[in-house]
Amino acid sequence: MILYTKIVLGVFMMTAMVPTIIGVNEASKGTRNHEERRRESARQQRCHLSVQCMPLDGSPQQGLATHNAKIYITKSPSPQLSPLHGGFYQYPDFSPGNTAGFVSITGETPPTVRWIYLDSQTHEMRWGGKQDTEGNICGPFDWTQDEERITLQGWEGWLAVRLPHDEKKAEELGLEDGPGLWRLYFDRHDNGADLPPGAEALEVTLKRTVAQS
Structure with a gap:
C-alpha cells in the first residue's frame, strides 16, 4: 500500500509539472527560432x-x-x-x-x-x-x-x-x-x-x- 501511494504521488507530481515543462520547452524553442532568424538576417x-x-x-x-x-x-x-x-x-x-x-x-x-x-x-x-x-x-x-x-x-x-x-x-x-x-x-x-x-x-x-x- 505504501509503494502504491508513492507511485500515485509521483504520477501526480509529474502531472503538475507538465505545464511547466511545456512552457520551458516553448520558451527555449522561441529563443532558438529568434536566434536562427537573427543569424539568417546577419548572413544576408x-x-x-x-x-x-x-x-x-x-x-x-x-x-x-x-x-x-x-x-x-x-x-x-x-x-x-x-x-x-x-x-x-x-x-x-x-x-x-x-x-x-x-x-x-x-x-x-x-x-x-x-x-x-x-x-x-x-x-x-x-x-x-x-x-x-x-x-x-x-x-x-x-x-x-x-x-x-x-x-x-x-x-x-x-x-x-x-x-x-x-x-x-x-x-x-x-x-x-x-x-x-x-x-x-x-x-x-x-x-x-x-x-x-x-x-x-x-x-x-x-x-x-x-x-x-
Whole structure:
C-alpha cells in the first residue's frame, strides 16, 4: 500500500509539472527560432573583408603592408579596383536553402553580382560568373563562431601572397605602390599552396565588416 501511494504521488507530481515543462520547452524553442532568424538576417547583410595578420608572422614591413588592408576585386587589365562588397549567398550546387556561397558586387558597368571562388589549380581566390566556377572551389563559405571572420571548407587557410614581378600587374591596375599589391590565396591542403619560387606569403585571417550601404 505504501509503494502504491508513492507511485500515485509521483504520477501526480509529474502531472503538475507538465505545464511547466511545456512552457520551458516553448520558451527555449522561441529563443532558438529568434536566434536562427537573427543569424539568417546577419548572413544576408553585405560586408567588406579586410586582412588581419597573424601574430608574429612575417616582417614588420610586411605586416604594415597587409594588416587591415581591404580586399579588392578587379577585372584585369582595367585600372578600376572595387572593394569586395558582398556576402553569403545560396550556391545552386549545394543543398537547398544553403547560404554557403559567397558573392560580391563588381565594378563592371553595370555593376554585376559575381561568385567568389578558389581556383583549384593555382589556389588563388578569384571571382566570375557561374561558368567560371566550374571545376573550382565555391564553398562552403562560413563564419567563425563569433561571426567576425570568414572560413572556407571549415577553416581559415588564408594567405596574403606577393608574387615575383607583380610590379607590372600593379601598373596595369593603376597602383602607384607596386610592392603594395598582394593577392589572396587559400592553402587548401595546408602545404603552402604550391606557390611559385620567390613568392612572399603571410598567414592571415579575413575580418568581416558590415557594409554601410
